[in-house]
Amino acid sequence: xxxxxxxxxxxxxxxxxxxxxxxxxxxxxxxxxxxxxxxxxxxxxxxxxxxxxxxxxxxxxxxxxxxxxxxxxxxxxxxxxxxxxxxxxxxxxxxxxxxxxxxxxxxxxxxxxxxxxxxxxxxxxxxxxxxxxxxxxxxxxxxxxxxxxxxxxxxxxxxxxxxxxxxxxxxxxxxxxxxxxxxxxxxxxxxxxxxxxxxxxxxxxxxxxxxxxxxxxxxxxxxxxxxxxxxxxxxxxxxxxxxxxxxxxxxxxxxxxxxxxxxxxxxxxxxxxxxxxxxxxxxxxxxxxxxxxxxxxxxxxxxxxxxxxxxx
Amino acid sequence: xxxxxxxxxxxxxxxxxxxxxxxxxxxxxxxxxxxxxxxxxxxxxxxxxxxxxxxxxxxxxxxxxxxxxxxxxxxxxxxxxxxxxxxxxxxxxxxxxxxxxxxxxxxxxxxxxxxxxxxxxxxxxxxxxxxxxxxxxxxxxxxxxxxxxxxxxxxxxxxxxxxxxxxxxxxxxxxxxxxxxxxxxxxxxxxxxxxxxxxxxxxxxxxxxxxxxxxxxxxxxxxxxxxxxxxxxxxxxxxxxxxxxxxxxxxxxxxxxxxxxxxxxxxxxxxxxxxxxxxxxxxxxxxxxxxxxxxxxxxxxxxxxxxxxxxx
Numbered sequence: 001x002x003x004x005x006x007x008x009x010x011x012x013x014x015x016x017x018x019x020x021x022x023x024x025x026x027x028x029x030x031x032x033x034x035x036x037x038x039x040x041x042x043x044x045x046x047x048x049x050x051x052x053x054x055x056x057x058x059x060x061x062x063x064x065x066x067x068x069x070x071x072x073x074x075x076x077x078x079x080x081x082x083x084x085x086x087x088x089x090x091x092x093x094x095x096x097x098x099x100x101x102x103x104x105x106x107x108x109x110x111x112x113x114x115x116x117x118x119x120x121x122x123x124x125x126x127x128x129x130x131x132x133x134x135x136x137x138x139x140x141x142x143x144x145x146x147x148x149x150x151x152x153x154x155x156x157x158x159x160x161x162x163x164x165x166x167x168x169x170x171x172x173x174x175x176x177x178x179x180x181x182x183x184x185x186x187x188x189x190x191x192x193x194x195x196x197x198x199x200x201x202x203x204x205x206x207x208x209x210x211x212x213x214x215x216x217x218x219x220x221x222x223x224x225x226x227x228x229x230x231x232x233x234x235x236x237x238x239x240x241x242x243x244x245x246x247x248x249x250x251x252x253x254x255x256x257x258x259x260x261x262x263x264x265x266x267x268x269x270x271x272x273x274x275x276x277x278x279x280x281x282x283x284x285x286x287x288x289x290x291x292x293x294x295x296x297x298x299x300x301x302x303x304x305x306x307x308x309x310x311x312x
Numbered sequence: 313x314x315x316x317x318x319x320x321x322x323x324x325x326x327x328x329x330x331x332x333x334x335x336x337x338x339x340x341x342x343x344x345x346x347x348x349x350x351x352x353x354x355x356x357x358x359x360x361x362x363x364x365x366x367x368x369x370x371x372x373x374x375x376x377x378x379x380x381x382x383x384x385x386x387x388x389x390x391x392x393x394x395x396x397x398x399x400x401x402x403x404x405x406x407x408x409x410x411x412x413x414x415x416x417x418x419x420x421x422x423x424x425x426x427x428x429x430x431x432x433x434x435x436x437x438x439x440x441x442x443x444x445x446x447x448x449x450x451x452x453x454x455x456x457x458x459x460x461x462x463x464x465x466x467x468x469x470x471x472x473x474x475x476x477x478x479x480x481x482x483x484x485x486x487x488x489x490x491x492x493x494x495x496x497x498x499x500x501x502x503x504x505x506x507x508x509x510x511x512x513x514x515x516x517x518x519x520x521x522x523x524x525x526x527x528x529x530x531x532x533x534x535x536x537x538x539x540x541x542x543x544x545x546x547x548x549x550x551x552x553x554x555x556x557x558x559x560x561x562x563x564x565x566x567x568x569x570x571x572x573x574x575x576x577x578x579x580x581x582x583x584x585x586x587x588x589x590x591x592x593x594x595x596x597x598x599x600x601x602x603x604x605x606x607x608x609x610x611x612x613x614x615x616x617x618x619x620x621x622x623x624x
Contacts, residue, residue: 022334043582263619270355270615272582303582307575307624 043303051082057154069139079145084115146180147236156184177231179239186246201283230276251283355615363394369466381451391457396427458492459548468496489543491551498558513595542588563595
C-alpha cells in the first residue's frame with residue numbers, strides 16, 4: 001500500500017525532472033457552471049501529459065544495475081513518450097513496443113525523445129510476446145503504464161501540487177482510463193485533503209471503470225469506442241482497489257459532451273488539451289446542478305492531439 | 313508625443329481591468345532556433361487579445377460627460393470585442409459598426425460582451441458614413457482601433473510587463489497591422505530597455521508597413537491577402553512616425569511560414585494563438601541565423617481563432 005510518506009518522498013524525488021504545472025481559471029467557464037474551478041494544466045507538463053510524473057518516479061526507483069539495462073513498455077500513447085523522455089533524462093535506454101498501425105506522429109514523438117521502437121502486429125498477444133522478447137534480449141526492466149505503485153505515486157503528485165496551491169477544494173475531477181491518474185489523485189486527496197471528494201469522468205463508450213465500480217470487481221474493457229484515446233485501457237489490480245476505496249463517483253459522458261467540453265477549454269482558456277483531458281470537465285458539466293457554488297479542481301491530463309484530426 | 317510618464321500612468325490606470333499575462337518558454341522551440349525566447353501570452357488577455365489594453369486606456373481617459381454617451385468604433389476584429397468589454401466593465405455603452413458580411417461568430421462575441429452592433433454594407437465609404445451617423449445620433453465618442461495615442465499607450469503595457477519580467481532582452485518581436493501594438497512596443501523598449509531592439513513581422517500579402525518603412529512615408533494597404541486577419545489594416549499617421557523612429561526592421565513572411573509557426577506554438581506550447589500572433593515567431597524563424605544565442609521576447613498578440621476553420 002502507498003503511504004503518505006511514499007507520496008512526499010516521490011514529490012521530492014521527481015521534482016527536478018518535471019514541471020510544476022500552472023493552475024488556471026476561466027471566469028466565463030465559472031459563470032457558465034456556477035462554481036469556482038481550478039484547472040491543473042498537465043497539458044503543459046514535459047512531453048505534454050501527466051504520464052511524465054509516473055514514468056520518472058518508476059525510473060528513479062530502479063537500482064543502478066537495472067538502470068544500466070534500460071526500461072521497456074508497451075504503449076502507443078503518452079506513456080510511451082513519457083518513458084522515452086524520462087529515460088533519456090537519466091541517460092538510459094527505453095524500448096517501446098508499439099503496434100505497427102500506430103500513427104506515424106506517435107512513433108515520431110517517441111523517436112524524438114530518443115526511445116527505441118519495436119513494432120509488433122496489433123494484437124494483445126503479439127504485444128505481450130514482443131515485449132517478453134525485448135525484455136529477455138536486452139535485460140530492460142518492464143514498466144507498466146499504470147498498474148504499478150511507483151507509477152501511481154508519480155501520478156499522485158499532480159493532485160498534491162493542486163492541493164498545495166488550493167487547500168480548500170471540495171471536489172477534484174479526473175479522467176479514468178487504466179486508473180493510474182485517478183488512483184494517484186484519490187490517494188493525494190485522502191492523505192493531504194481528506195475532506196475533498198474525488199470524482200472521475202469516463203467515456204460512455206469505454207466505461208469499464210464505471211462497470212467495475214458498480215460491480216465491486218474489475219470488469220475488463222472490451223472494444224472501447226471513444227475519441228478519448230487515452231482512456232481505452234482496463235483498470236488494473238493495483239489501481240482498482242484504491243479507486244474502490246477512495247473515489248466517490250464515476251460519471252459517464254457521451255462523445256458529444258467530451259467534444260463540447262474540449263472545445264470550451266480551447267475557445268475560452270486558449271489552451272490545447274486532448275480529448276481525454278476534457279472528459280473530467282464534461283462530467284462536471286453533466287452534473288453541474290450538484291456543484292453550484294463549490295470550489296472544484298479539475299486535472300487536465302494532457303495536450304497531445306493531432307491538429308489535422310480535430311473533432312470540430 | 314507619448315512620454316515615459318504617460319506610459320507609467322497608463323499601466324497604473326488600466327491594471328485593475330486587465331490581466332497581467334504570463335510569459336512562457338518552450339525548451340524545444342529554444343533548441344530549434346538556438347535562442348532563449350520569452351513569449352508574452354496576450355492570447356490569455358481578457359477577451360483573448362492585447363486590444364483590451366488600449367481600449368481600456370482610451371475609455372478611462374474620457375470625461376464623465378463623455379462616458380455617459382458611450383463609445384463607438386468600426387471593427388470586425390479584436391478591437392470590436394475589446395471596446396465592447398472595456399465599456400461594459402465601466403458601465404458604458406459601446407456601438408460597434410461592422411460590415412454585414414462579418415462572420416456570425418464575431419458578431420456573437422461582440423454581443424456577448426454587451427456591445428451594440430450596427431451593420432453596414434462592406435465598403436470603406438459605408439463604414440465611415442454609418443459611423444458618422446451613429447456618432448451624430450448617440451453622442452458616443454469615436455475611438456480608432458489603433459491610430460490613437462491612448463490606444464497606443466495601452467498596447468505599450470504588454471511590452472512593459474515583458475521587460476519588467478525579463479530586463480535583459482536583446483530583441484522583441486511583434487506583429488504589425490495598423491501599428492498600435494508595434495508602436496507601443498517600440499516606445500516601451502525605448503523608455504524602459506533602450507538597448508533592446510524592436511523588430512516586426514508582417515505577412516508578405518499585406519506588407520504596407522514594410523513598404524512604408526522602406527519609402528519613409530505611409531503606403532496604404534491595398535487588397536491584402538493573408539490568413540493573419542488581424543493585420544489587414546494600413547499604418548496611421550500616429551503609429552507610423554513612432555515605428556519609423558524606434559523599430560529596427562520589418563521582416564516579411566509567407567503564408568506557409570505563418571501557418572508553420574502557428575502550428576509549432578500549438579503543438580509545442582499547447583496554447584491557442586491566432587495566425588496574426590504567429591507572424592512574429594515566423595519572422596524570427598526566417599532570420600534565425602542572426603539571433604543565435606540571443607535572449608528574445610515575442611509578443612503573442614491574441615488567441616481568437618475559429619476552430620472549425622484551421623489551416624491545418
